[in-house]
Amino acid sequence: MHVPARRVVRGLGLLCAAALSLTACSSSGSTAASGSGDASAGASAVQAALAKGGTITVWAWEPTLKQVVTDFEAKYPKVHVNLVNAGTGDKQYTALQNAVSAGSGGPDVAQIEYYALGQFALGKSVQDLTQFGAASLNGTFSPGPWSSVDIAGGVYALPMDSGPMALFYNKKVFDQYKLTVPSTWAEYLDDARKLHAANPNAYITNDTGDAGFTTSLIWQAGGHPYKVDGTKVSVDFSDAGSTAFTSTWQQLVSGKLVAPINSWSDQWYKGLGDGTIATLATGAWMPANFVSGVPGASGDWRVAPLPQWQAGQNASAENGGSSLAVMKASANQDLAYAFLKFADAGPGVQDRIKGGAFPATTADLNSPAFLNTAFPYFGGQQANQIFAQSAKNVVKGWQYLPFQVYANSIFNDNVGKAYVSSTTLAQGLKNWQDASLRYGSQQGFTTG
Amino acid sequence: MTATTPAPTKTSGPGRSPRLRTASSRPRRAYSVDRPRRSRTLTALSSLIVLYTLVPLAWLVVSATKTQANLLGSPGLWFSGRFALWDNISQTLTYDHHVFLRWLLNTLLYVVLGAGGATLLAVLAGYGLAKFDFRGKKTVFAVVIGAVAVPATALAVPTFLMFSTMGLTNTPWAVIIPSLVSPFGLYLMWVFASEAVPAELLEAARVDGSGEVRTFFTIALPLLSPGIVTVLLFTVVATWNNYFLPLIMIKDPNWYPLTLGLNAWNAQAATAGGQPVFNLVITGSLLTIVPLVAAFLLLQRYWQSGLAAGSVKE
Numbered sequence: 084m085h086v087p088a089r090r091v092v093r094g095l096g097l098l099c100a101a102a103l104s105l106t107a108c109s110s111s112g113s114t115a116a117s118g119s120g121d122a123s124a125g126a127s128a129v130q131a132a133l134a135k136g137g138t139i140t141v142w143a144w145e146p147t148l149k150q151v152v153t154d155f156e157a158k159y160p161k162v163h164v165n166l167v168n169a170g171t172g173d174k175q176y177t178a179l180q181n182a183v184s185a186g187s188g189g190p191d192v193a194q195i196e197y198y199a200l201g202q203f204a205l206g207k208s209v210q211d212l213t214q215f216g217a218a219s220l221n222g223t224f225s226p227g228p229w230s231s232v233d234i235a236g237g238v239y240a241l242p243m244d245s246g247p248m249a250l251f252y253n254k255k256v257f258d259q260y261k262l263t264v265p266s267t268w269a270e271y272l273d274d275a276r277k278l279h280a281a282n283p284n285a286y287i288t289n290d291t292g293d294a295g296f297t298t299s300l301i302w303q304a305g306g307h308p309y310k311v312d313g314t315k316v317s318v319d320f321s322d323a324g325s326t327a328f329t330s331t332w333q334q335l336v337s338g339k340l341v342a343p344i345n346s347w348s349d350q351w352y353k354g355l356g357d358g359t360i361a362t363l364a365t366g367a368w369m370p371a372n373f374v375s376g377v378p379g380a381s382g383d384w385r386v387a388p389l390p391q392w393q394a395g396q397n398a399s400a401e402n403g404g405s406s407l408a409v410m411k412a413s414a415n416q417d418l419a420y421a422f423l424k425f426a427d428a429g430p431g432v433q434d435r436i437k438g439g440a441f442p443a444t445t446a447d448l449n450s451p452a453f454l455n456t457a458f459p460y461f462g463g464q465q466a467n468q469i470f471a472q473s474a475k476n477v478v479k480g481w482q483y484l485p486f487q488v489y490a491n492s493i494f495n496d497n498v499g500k501a502y503v504s505s506t507t508l509a510q511g512l513k514n515w516q517d518a519s520l521r522y523g524s525q526q527g528f529t530t531g
Numbered sequence: 532m533t534a535t536t537p538a539p540t541k542t543s544g545p546g547r548s549p550r551l552r553t554a555s556s557r558p559r560r561a562y563s564v565d566r567p568r569r570s571r572t573l574t575a576l577s578s579l580i581v582l583y584t585l586v587p588l589a590w591l592v593v594s595a596t597k598t599q600a601n602l603l604g605s606p607g608l609w610f611s612g613r614f615a616l617w618d619n620i621s622q623t624l625t626y627d628h629h630v631f632l633r634w635l636l637n638t639l640l641y642v643v644l645g646a647g648g649a650t651l652l653a654v655l656a657g658y659g660l661a662k663f664d665f666r667g668k669k670t671v672f673a674v675v676i677g678a679v680a681v682p683a684t685a686l687a688v689p690t691f692l693m694f695s696t697m698g699l700t701n702t703p704w705a706v707i708i709p710s711l712v713s714p715f716g717l718y719l720m721w722v723f724a725s726e727a728v729p730a731e732l733l734e735a736a737r738v739d740g741s742g743e744v745r746t747f748f749t750i751a752l753p754l755l756s757p758g759i760v761t762v763l764l765f766t767v768v769a770t771w772n773n774y775f776l777p778l779i780m781i782k783d784p785n786w787y788p789l790t791l792g793l794n795a796w797n798a799q800a801a802t803a804g805g806q807p808v809f810n811l812v813i814t815g816s817l818l819t820i821v822p823l824v825a826a827f828l829l830l831q832r833y834w835q836s837g838l839a840a841g842s843v844k845e
Contacts, residue, residue: 142782146804169782171798171805178782185695188782244803347801349809353603368803375806379600403803439804 125215132417136161139418142169143194147438151431155422176488183208191413192422195240196405197231201485204239209408211237215420223428227401227477228443240406241427242443246366247473248299248389248402255383256358265390268331275340278361285359286342289351292502294494295402301328302400302481304392309482316528318519320512327392329508336502356380364389366402367470371439374460386466399476448474486526490519595619595817599810619814626811634792638771640703641788645710646766653713653762657720658751678714684775691779705780710770716762723758764830771823789819
């Protein structure tokens with residue numbers, strides 16, 4: 084009797100938390116006009132804060148930040164950084180929104196994924212960094228991540244890492260079943276059929292419906308389902324890019340050619356290790372997870388460029404990746420920004436690359452040392468060359484909704500059905516579109 | 532969670548000491564000599580419940596003996612590969628700078644102060660309400676009964692907002708203070724005290740010149756001890772297993788109780804660059820329930836009498 088009751092109540096609590104985040108969002112109206120005139124004054128204030136010292140709290144789940152904090156404190160002995168893992172992804176965003184609504188208890192710096200940043204920027208919970216001179220860092224970061232933090236004339240975070248997509252494939256499985264590494268998604272579909280016919284236990288990949296993955300592939304296909312202009316928002320999953328995705332992916336799903344396994348589950352790790360999941364199209368941050376999570380398959384996997392929607396193209400997209408933002412409620416914003424700069428554009432970047440993270444800084448993406456790094460896990464392959472090329476080929480102009488965290492949270496209620504019932508992906512996306520727009524207009528956005 | 536186990540079906544009823552029965556030197560099965568007729572349906576049903584309760588436990592124990600790699604590659608209910616239990620335990624205790632031990636100490640802190648305090652308050656208030664007449668007693672009764680119906684988790688979000696304005700979130704107090712209130716424990720103590728402490732005894736003590744405080748400590752308290760242990764068990768289990776309250780109150784892993792810590796380890800597998808440590812999550816879960824299982828087994832007798840007190844003497 085204990086457990087179900089608690090679960091119901093937990094659900095209630097989450098509802099409350101969601102309700103809190105709604106109120107936080109609904110205040111979003113006009114876009115911030117930034118005062119970048121006193122940028123140099125801001126920069127010197129940052130230096131002064133470092134000399135004076137103090138304590139800041141950082142909410143982040145990125146594991147490589149531990150080393151960054153150690154080095155930061157060693158360089159500035161008067162500064163103390165309290166690094167807190169307040170949950171991964173949407174769990175942390177809920178906590179963050181709660182703290183924003185409550186007006187206290189929040190951090191000075193928070194890790195926020197690119198897809199979620201718009202929500203916090205429009206809700207005015209994160210500080211516009213142009214006053215500290217962040218606008219001048221424009222060329223420091225690769226264009227994809229920078230466009231994600233450069234929102235409506237303000238810079239609301241500094242890119243921490245990026246996830247230009249590539250195709251990870253299990254070479255052992257490909258060799259065994261004589262599959263060719265696909266250069267287009269049509270070839271990918273052929274491989275999927277061949278593999279599953281040869282071994283009914285093996286699948287080309289796993290997919291049970293993942294909002295980030297779906298939007299990334301539509302992004303790569305040149306789709307622009309989301310259009311955001313101030314408070315005007317439109318969603319349209321019937322454009323050419325979205326249709327390219329659904330027509331191919333529908334065949335994979337209908338043919339039961341994708342493993343019904345959730346990403347990040349224990350089954351998933353098992354499948355990656357034993358060859359029953361043969362490929363993963365995902366972000367360049369994946370290698371560290373292969374090394375720690377699938378050590379048994381070391382040497383089996385290789386990296387290839389992402390398959391194309393049209394032969395001969397070389398389009399790519401970002402998947403995942405996060406930024407560090409300064410919270411508006413922070414009492415020590417100068418020091419918080421100093422940490423951001425150290426971690427995202429300073430010596431911290433090297434710490435993080437050594438820890439297996441994939442940078443967003445152009446200097447590192449172009450450096451020979453980085454490009455020529457051989458990955459023992461991938462049989463000595465210089466995989467960063469593929470990732471760096473992918474970063475350059477990211478299709479420009481992609482936008483997320485200013486309430487993407489909520490939209491992604493209802494992805495499975497709508498599009499997830501296509502994986503378990505007769506609903507088509509196209510219909511599922513249409514339902515998702517309607518539900519997202521409904522929510523948007525409830526939040527006071529002009530939808531159309 | 533353990534509250535659902537059908538322990539009361541097996542051994543003696545409340546009040547009968549196990550020692551009496553061993554003195555009769557009969558084999559264990561002979562207890563049912565009073566009622567020789569047995570229901571097969573009931574036996575089958577209780578076997579199902581026993582399975583339902585024990586299978587996850589068996590899975591946990593078996594899985595705790597496997598390495599991370601073996602865990603994914605072998606069936607859950609039987610041993611496979613190297614016996615890695617000791618290895619897992621030592622890894623669990625040392626992983627990430629012994630953070631598990633820190634979480635264990637935090638949990639103990641919340642249990643000792645939270646559950647201990649809740650028991651103390653419940654005993655004092657329950658005794659007072661049962662044995663003294665005063666104006667507004669009916670109102671207090673109504674409030675307590677009403678409070679029993681409101682689960683603590685439903686109050687967690689309002690409590691969070693309140694504590695936030697007081698600046699108490701992210702401190703141990705945010706978990707301890709709400710845990711101090713146990714309406715159910717109070718109600719249990721109240722019922723127990725009105726039955727277990729005869730008014731005549733208190734009268735006699737008063738006649739003999741004992742003050743109220745002295746009467747409470749020397750006469751009432753020993754009589755109340757089975758009830759106290761029961762309430763203590765309830766509150767300890769509730770505080771030990773508490774997940775939602777610390778989840779929204781505490782963001783600093785240094786103040787996590789075990790429930791949140793294990794969840795954080797589990798979430799690590801779904802993090803870019805994170806290390807999946809399913810084997811440590813499982814071994815950590817096993818270590819987490821061991822004290823509860825021990826407390827339950829050792830104090831089973833009190834637990835049963837407590838359940839009965841709550842259900843019968845209304």
